[in-house]
Amino acid sequence: MTIHADRTVLTTHGDVALIAARTVEPGHEAAFQQWVHEILNAAATIPGNLGGGLFHPAAESDPWIIVHRFRNREAMDHWLTSPQRAALFTNQPQYHHHEVARRELDGLEAWFTDPNRTALPPPRWKMAASSAIGIFPISLLGSLYLTPLLTALPQIVRTAIFAALFSVLMTYVAMPAVTRVLRRWLTPDAAQLG
Structure with a gap:
Protein backbone atom coordinates (compact mmCIF):
# COMPACT_ATOMS: atom_id res chain seq x y z
CA MET A 1 0.00 0.00 0.00
CA GLY A 107 -15.78 19.81 1.25
CA LEU A 108 -16.74 17.28 -1.40
CA GLU A 109 -13.29 15.63 -1.38
CA ALA A 110 -14.04 14.11 2.02
CA TRP A 111 -17.12 12.32 0.63
CA PHE A 112 -15.11 10.78 -2.19
CA THR A 113 -11.98 9.68 -0.34
CA ASP A 114 -11.64 6.38 1.50
CA PRO A 115 -8.85 6.53 4.11
CA ASN A 116 -8.15 2.83 3.48
CA ARG A 117 -7.38 3.43 -0.20
CA THR A 118 -4.47 5.09 -1.94
CA ALA A 119 -6.44 6.74 -4.75
CA LEU A 120 -6.69 10.48 -4.95
CA PRO A 121 -10.18 12.00 -5.12
CA PRO A 122 -11.83 11.80 -8.55
CA PRO A 123 -11.94 14.82 -10.89
CA ARG A 124 -14.28 17.60 -9.77
CA TRP A 125 -16.66 17.02 -12.71
CA LYS A 126 -17.19 13.43 -11.53
CA MET A 127 -17.79 14.67 -7.97
CA ALA A 128 -20.31 17.22 -9.28
CA ALA A 129 -22.12 14.59 -11.40
CA SER A 130 -22.24 12.16 -8.48
CA SER A 131 -23.53 14.87 -6.15
CA ALA A 132 -26.30 15.67 -8.66
CA ILE A 133 -27.29 11.99 -8.66
CA GLY A 134 -27.53 12.14 -4.86
CA ILE A 135 -29.39 15.46 -4.82
CA PHE A 136 -32.02 14.50 -7.43
CA PRO A 137 -34.06 11.93 -5.45
CA ILE A 138 -33.90 14.03 -2.28
CA SER A 139 -35.11 17.11 -4.18
CA LEU A 140 -37.85 15.16 -5.96
CA LEU A 141 -39.17 13.49 -2.80
CA GLY A 142 -38.91 16.75 -0.86
CA SER A 143 -40.88 18.61 -3.51
CA LEU A 144 -43.56 15.92 -3.71
CA TYR A 145 -44.05 15.17 -0.03
CA LEU A 146 -42.52 17.88 2.13
CA THR A 147 -43.38 21.09 0.26
CA PRO A 148 -47.18 20.60 0.58
CA LEU A 149 -46.79 20.15 4.35
CA LEU A 150 -44.73 23.31 4.77
CA THR A 151 -46.57 25.82 2.57
CA ALA A 152 -48.06 27.61 5.58
CA LEU A 153 -44.62 28.35 7.00
CA PRO A 154 -42.60 31.47 6.14
CA GLN A 155 -40.11 31.06 3.27
CA ILE A 156 -37.08 31.38 5.55
CA VAL A 157 -38.34 28.58 7.83
CA ARG A 158 -39.13 26.31 4.84
CA THR A 159 -35.67 26.95 3.42
CA ALA A 160 -34.00 26.21 6.78
CA ILE A 161 -35.91 22.91 7.09
CA PHE A 162 -34.98 21.89 3.54
CA ALA A 163 -31.32 22.84 4.07
CA ALA A 164 -31.07 20.83 7.29
CA LEU A 165 -32.86 17.82 5.80
CA PHE A 166 -30.82 17.87 2.58
CA SER A 167 -27.56 18.17 4.49
CA VAL A 168 -28.34 15.19 6.72
CA LEU A 169 -29.67 13.00 3.91
CA MET A 170 -26.77 13.86 1.58
CA THR A 171 -24.15 13.17 4.25
CA TYR A 172 -25.57 10.01 5.79
CA VAL A 173 -27.72 8.43 3.07
CA ALA A 174 -27.28 9.65 -0.49
CA MET A 175 -23.53 10.20 -0.84
CA PRO A 176 -22.43 6.99 0.91
CA ALA A 177 -24.78 5.06 -1.41
CA VAL A 178 -23.79 6.97 -4.57
CA THR A 179 -20.04 6.67 -3.94
CA ARG A 180 -20.41 2.95 -3.18
CA VAL A 181 -22.42 2.27 -6.37
CA LEU A 182 -20.21 4.46 -8.59
CA ARG A 183 -16.86 3.48 -7.02
CA ARG A 184 -15.49 1.83 -10.19
CA TRP A 185 -16.37 4.90 -12.29
CA LEU A 186 -15.19 7.48 -9.75
CA THR A 187 -11.79 5.90 -9.05
CA PRO A 188 -11.10 3.15 -11.62
CA ASP A 189 -7.53 2.59 -10.38
CA ALA A 190 -8.68 2.04 -6.79
CA ALA A 191 -11.47 -0.26 -7.94
CA GLN A 192 -8.92 -2.46 -9.75
CA LEU A 193 -6.78 -2.63 -6.59
CA GLY A 194 -9.78 -3.42 -4.35
Missing part, protein backbone atom coordinates in the same frame (compact mmCIF):
# COMPACT_ATOMS: atom_id res chain seq x y z
CA THR A 2 1.39 3.39 -0.99
CA ILE A 3 0.10 6.61 0.51
CA HIS A 4 0.72 9.87 -1.34
CA ALA A 5 2.43 12.23 1.09
CA ASP A 6 1.12 15.63 0.15
CA ARG A 7 -0.50 18.49 2.00
CA THR A 8 -3.51 19.99 0.29
CA VAL A 9 -4.14 23.73 0.61
CA LEU A 10 -7.61 24.21 2.04
CA THR A 11 -10.14 26.95 2.30
CA THR A 12 -11.21 28.13 5.73
CA HIS A 13 -14.89 27.13 5.37
CA GLY A 14 -16.54 23.72 5.64
CA ASP A 15 -15.71 20.41 7.27
CA VAL A 16 -12.09 19.31 7.12
CA ALA A 17 -10.67 15.81 7.51
CA LEU A 18 -7.08 15.29 8.61
CA ILE A 19 -5.81 11.83 7.63
CA ALA A 20 -2.40 10.61 8.78
CA ALA A 21 -0.69 7.32 7.94
CA ARG A 22 1.79 5.95 10.48
CA THR A 23 3.95 2.86 10.33
CA VAL A 24 4.40 0.93 13.57
CA GLU A 25 7.31 -1.35 14.41
CA PRO A 26 6.22 -4.96 15.02
CA GLY A 27 5.53 -5.69 18.68
CA HIS A 28 4.63 -2.07 19.52
CA GLU A 29 1.04 -2.06 18.23
CA ALA A 30 -0.62 -2.04 21.68
CA ALA A 31 1.41 0.98 22.86
CA PHE A 32 0.64 2.75 19.58
CA GLN A 33 -3.09 2.10 19.91
CA GLN A 34 -3.06 3.47 23.46
CA TRP A 35 -1.25 6.59 22.23
CA VAL A 36 -3.80 7.09 19.42
CA HIS A 37 -6.62 6.65 21.95
CA GLU A 38 -5.07 9.49 24.00
CA ILE A 39 -4.67 11.59 20.83
CA LEU A 40 -8.33 11.10 19.83
CA ASN A 41 -9.53 11.90 23.36
CA ALA A 42 -7.44 15.08 23.47
CA ALA A 43 -8.63 16.14 20.00
CA ALA A 44 -12.24 15.61 21.12
CA THR A 45 -11.83 18.45 23.63
CA ILE A 46 -11.10 20.97 20.85
CA PRO A 47 -14.13 23.11 19.91
CA GLY A 48 -15.20 22.16 16.39
CA ASN A 49 -13.92 18.57 16.57
CA LEU A 50 -16.38 16.23 14.81
CA GLY A 51 -14.77 12.96 15.89
CA GLY A 52 -12.16 10.63 14.54
CA GLY A 53 -10.92 7.09 14.51
CA LEU A 54 -8.14 4.61 13.90
CA PHE A 55 -8.14 2.24 10.93
CA HIS A 56 -6.11 -0.95 11.29
CA PRO A 57 -3.88 -1.87 8.33
CA ALA A 58 -5.14 -4.44 5.85
CA ALA A 59 -1.72 -6.12 5.81
CA GLU A 60 1.14 -6.19 8.32
CA SER A 61 3.36 -3.95 6.21
CA ASP A 62 0.64 -1.32 5.63
CA PRO A 63 0.41 1.85 7.72
CA TRP A 64 -2.24 2.54 10.34
CA ILE A 65 -4.59 5.40 9.41
CA ILE A 66 -5.66 8.06 11.93
CA VAL A 67 -8.60 10.25 10.93
CA HIS A 68 -9.72 13.50 12.57
CA ARG A 69 -12.71 15.54 11.39
CA PHE A 70 -13.19 19.21 12.21
CA ARG A 71 -15.95 21.72 11.55
CA ASN A 72 -13.51 24.03 9.72
CA ARG A 73 -9.86 24.80 9.08
CA GLU A 74 -9.64 27.04 12.16
CA ALA A 75 -10.68 24.16 14.44
CA MET A 76 -8.11 21.86 12.82
CA ASP A 77 -5.38 24.50 13.18
CA HIS A 78 -6.38 24.94 16.84
CA TRP A 79 -5.77 21.20 17.32
CA LEU A 80 -2.50 21.17 15.38
CA THR A 81 -1.09 24.02 17.50
CA SER A 82 -2.63 22.96 20.82
CA PRO A 83 -0.51 22.27 23.93
CA GLN A 84 -2.38 18.96 24.39
CA ARG A 85 -1.22 17.72 20.99
CA ALA A 86 2.30 19.02 21.51
CA ALA A 87 2.57 17.16 24.84
CA LEU A 88 1.36 13.89 23.30
CA PHE A 89 3.73 14.17 20.34
CA THR A 90 6.72 15.03 22.55
CA ASN A 91 6.70 11.50 24.00
CA GLN A 92 5.75 9.63 20.82
CA PRO A 93 9.16 8.05 20.00
CA GLN A 94 8.65 5.53 22.80
CA TYR A 95 5.84 4.01 20.73
CA HIS A 96 8.14 3.12 17.81
CA HIS A 97 6.11 4.63 15.01
CA HIS A 98 6.40 7.49 12.56
CA GLU A 99 4.20 9.38 10.13
CA VAL A 100 4.66 8.43 6.50
CA ALA A 101 1.90 10.56 4.94
CA ARG A 102 -0.69 13.20 5.73
CA ARG A 103 -3.70 14.45 3.74
CA GLU A 104 -6.10 17.23 4.54
CA LEU A 105 -9.45 17.02 2.78
CA ASP A 106 -12.32 19.48 2.75
Whole structure:
Protein backbone atom coordinates (compact mmCIF):
# COMPACT_ATOMS: atom_id res chain seq x y z
CA MET A 1 0.00 0.00 0.00
CA THR A 2 1.39 3.39 -0.99
CA ILE A 3 0.10 6.61 0.51
CA HIS A 4 0.72 9.87 -1.34
CA ALA A 5 2.43 12.23 1.09
CA ASP A 6 1.12 15.63 0.15
CA ARG A 7 -0.50 18.49 2.00
CA THR A 8 -3.51 19.99 0.29
CA VAL A 9 -4.14 23.73 0.61
CA LEU A 10 -7.61 24.21 2.04
CA THR A 11 -10.14 26.95 2.30
CA THR A 12 -11.21 28.13 5.73
CA HIS A 13 -14.89 27.13 5.37
CA GLY A 14 -16.54 23.72 5.64
CA ASP A 15 -15.71 20.41 7.27
CA VAL A 16 -12.09 19.31 7.12
CA ALA A 17 -10.67 15.81 7.51
CA LEU A 18 -7.08 15.29 8.61
CA ILE A 19 -5.81 11.83 7.63
CA ALA A 20 -2.40 10.61 8.78
CA ALA A 21 -0.69 7.32 7.94
CA ARG A 22 1.79 5.95 10.48
CA THR A 23 3.95 2.86 10.33
CA VAL A 24 4.40 0.93 13.57
CA GLU A 25 7.31 -1.35 14.41
CA PRO A 26 6.22 -4.96 15.02
CA GLY A 27 5.53 -5.69 18.68
CA HIS A 28 4.63 -2.07 19.52
CA GLU A 29 1.04 -2.06 18.23
CA ALA A 30 -0.62 -2.04 21.68
CA ALA A 31 1.41 0.98 22.86
CA PHE A 32 0.64 2.75 19.58
CA GLN A 33 -3.09 2.10 19.91
CA GLN A 34 -3.06 3.47 23.46
CA TRP A 35 -1.25 6.59 22.23
CA VAL A 36 -3.80 7.09 19.42
CA HIS A 37 -6.62 6.65 21.95
CA GLU A 38 -5.07 9.49 24.00
CA ILE A 39 -4.67 11.59 20.83
CA LEU A 40 -8.33 11.10 19.83
CA ASN A 41 -9.53 11.90 23.36
CA ALA A 42 -7.44 15.08 23.47
CA ALA A 43 -8.63 16.14 20.00
CA ALA A 44 -12.24 15.61 21.12
CA THR A 45 -11.83 18.45 23.63
CA ILE A 46 -11.10 20.97 20.85
CA PRO A 47 -14.13 23.11 19.91
CA GLY A 48 -15.20 22.16 16.39
CA ASN A 49 -13.92 18.57 16.57
CA LEU A 50 -16.38 16.23 14.81
CA GLY A 51 -14.77 12.96 15.89
CA GLY A 52 -12.16 10.63 14.54
CA GLY A 53 -10.92 7.09 14.51
CA LEU A 54 -8.14 4.61 13.90
CA PHE A 55 -8.14 2.24 10.93
CA HIS A 56 -6.11 -0.95 11.29
CA PRO A 57 -3.88 -1.87 8.33
CA ALA A 58 -5.14 -4.44 5.85
CA ALA A 59 -1.72 -6.12 5.81
CA GLU A 60 1.14 -6.19 8.32
CA SER A 61 3.36 -3.95 6.21
CA ASP A 62 0.64 -1.32 5.63
CA PRO A 63 0.41 1.85 7.72
CA TRP A 64 -2.24 2.54 10.34
CA ILE A 65 -4.59 5.40 9.41
CA ILE A 66 -5.66 8.06 11.93
CA VAL A 67 -8.60 10.25 10.93
CA HIS A 68 -9.72 13.50 12.57
CA ARG A 69 -12.71 15.54 11.39
CA PHE A 70 -13.19 19.21 12.21
CA ARG A 71 -15.95 21.72 11.55
CA ASN A 72 -13.51 24.03 9.72
CA ARG A 73 -9.86 24.80 9.08
CA GLU A 74 -9.64 27.04 12.16
CA ALA A 75 -10.68 24.16 14.44
CA MET A 76 -8.11 21.86 12.82
CA ASP A 77 -5.38 24.50 13.18
CA HIS A 78 -6.38 24.94 16.84
CA TRP A 79 -5.77 21.20 17.32
CA LEU A 80 -2.50 21.17 15.38
CA THR A 81 -1.09 24.02 17.50
CA SER A 82 -2.63 22.96 20.82
CA PRO A 83 -0.51 22.27 23.93
CA GLN A 84 -2.38 18.96 24.39
CA ARG A 85 -1.22 17.72 20.99
CA ALA A 86 2.30 19.02 21.51
CA ALA A 87 2.57 17.16 24.84
CA LEU A 88 1.36 13.89 23.30
CA PHE A 89 3.73 14.17 20.34
CA THR A 90 6.72 15.03 22.55
CA ASN A 91 6.70 11.50 24.00
CA GLN A 92 5.75 9.63 20.82
CA PRO A 93 9.16 8.05 20.00
CA GLN A 94 8.65 5.53 22.80
CA TYR A 95 5.84 4.01 20.73
CA HIS A 96 8.14 3.12 17.81
CA HIS A 97 6.11 4.63 15.01
CA HIS A 98 6.40 7.49 12.56
CA GLU A 99 4.20 9.38 10.13
CA VAL A 100 4.66 8.43 6.50
CA ALA A 101 1.90 10.56 4.94
CA ARG A 102 -0.69 13.20 5.73
CA ARG A 103 -3.70 14.45 3.74
CA GLU A 104 -6.10 17.23 4.54
CA LEU A 105 -9.45 17.02 2.78
CA ASP A 106 -12.32 19.48 2.75
CA GLY A 107 -15.78 19.81 1.25
CA LEU A 108 -16.74 17.28 -1.40
CA GLU A 109 -13.29 15.63 -1.38
CA ALA A 110 -14.04 14.11 2.02
CA TRP A 111 -17.12 12.32 0.63
CA PHE A 112 -15.11 10.78 -2.19
CA THR A 113 -11.98 9.68 -0.34
CA ASP A 114 -11.64 6.38 1.50
CA PRO A 115 -8.85 6.53 4.11
CA ASN A 116 -8.15 2.83 3.48
CA ARG A 117 -7.38 3.43 -0.20
CA THR A 118 -4.47 5.09 -1.94
CA ALA A 119 -6.44 6.74 -4.75
CA LEU A 120 -6.69 10.48 -4.95
CA PRO A 121 -10.18 12.00 -5.12
CA PRO A 122 -11.83 11.80 -8.55
CA PRO A 123 -11.94 14.82 -10.89
CA ARG A 124 -14.28 17.60 -9.77
CA TRP A 125 -16.66 17.02 -12.71
CA LYS A 126 -17.19 13.43 -11.53
CA MET A 127 -17.79 14.67 -7.97
CA ALA A 128 -20.31 17.22 -9.28
CA ALA A 129 -22.12 14.59 -11.40
CA SER A 130 -22.24 12.16 -8.48
CA SER A 131 -23.53 14.87 -6.15
CA ALA A 132 -26.30 15.67 -8.66
CA ILE A 133 -27.29 11.99 -8.66
CA GLY A 134 -27.53 12.14 -4.86
CA ILE A 135 -29.39 15.46 -4.82
CA PHE A 136 -32.02 14.50 -7.43
CA PRO A 137 -34.06 11.93 -5.45
CA ILE A 138 -33.90 14.03 -2.28
CA SER A 139 -35.11 17.11 -4.18
CA LEU A 140 -37.85 15.16 -5.96
CA LEU A 141 -39.17 13.49 -2.80
CA GLY A 142 -38.91 16.75 -0.86
CA SER A 143 -40.88 18.61 -3.51
CA LEU A 144 -43.56 15.92 -3.71
CA TYR A 145 -44.05 15.17 -0.03
CA LEU A 146 -42.52 17.88 2.13
CA THR A 147 -43.38 21.09 0.26
CA PRO A 148 -47.18 20.60 0.58
CA LEU A 149 -46.79 20.15 4.35
CA LEU A 150 -44.73 23.31 4.77
CA THR A 151 -46.57 25.82 2.57
CA ALA A 152 -48.06 27.61 5.58
CA LEU A 153 -44.62 28.35 7.00
CA PRO A 154 -42.60 31.47 6.14
CA GLN A 155 -40.11 31.06 3.27
CA ILE A 156 -37.08 31.38 5.55
CA VAL A 157 -38.34 28.58 7.83
CA ARG A 158 -39.13 26.31 4.84
CA THR A 159 -35.67 26.95 3.42
CA ALA A 160 -34.00 26.21 6.78
CA ILE A 161 -35.91 22.91 7.09
CA PHE A 162 -34.98 21.89 3.54
CA ALA A 163 -31.32 22.84 4.07
CA ALA A 164 -31.07 20.83 7.29
CA LEU A 165 -32.86 17.82 5.80
CA PHE A 166 -30.82 17.87 2.58
CA SER A 167 -27.56 18.17 4.49
CA VAL A 168 -28.34 15.19 6.72
CA LEU A 169 -29.67 13.00 3.91
CA MET A 170 -26.77 13.86 1.58
CA THR A 171 -24.15 13.17 4.25
CA TYR A 172 -25.57 10.01 5.79
CA VAL A 173 -27.72 8.43 3.07
CA ALA A 174 -27.28 9.65 -0.49
CA MET A 175 -23.53 10.20 -0.84
CA PRO A 176 -22.43 6.99 0.91
CA ALA A 177 -24.78 5.06 -1.41
CA VAL A 178 -23.79 6.97 -4.57
CA THR A 179 -20.04 6.67 -3.94
CA ARG A 180 -20.41 2.95 -3.18
CA VAL A 181 -22.42 2.27 -6.37
CA LEU A 182 -20.21 4.46 -8.59
CA ARG A 183 -16.86 3.48 -7.02
CA ARG A 184 -15.49 1.83 -10.19
CA TRP A 185 -16.37 4.90 -12.29
CA LEU A 186 -15.19 7.48 -9.75
CA THR A 187 -11.79 5.90 -9.05
CA PRO A 188 -11.10 3.15 -11.62
CA ASP A 189 -7.53 2.59 -10.38
CA ALA A 190 -8.68 2.04 -6.79
CA ALA A 191 -11.47 -0.26 -7.94
CA GLN A 192 -8.92 -2.46 -9.75
CA LEU A 193 -6.78 -2.63 -6.59
CA GLY A 194 -9.78 -3.42 -4.35
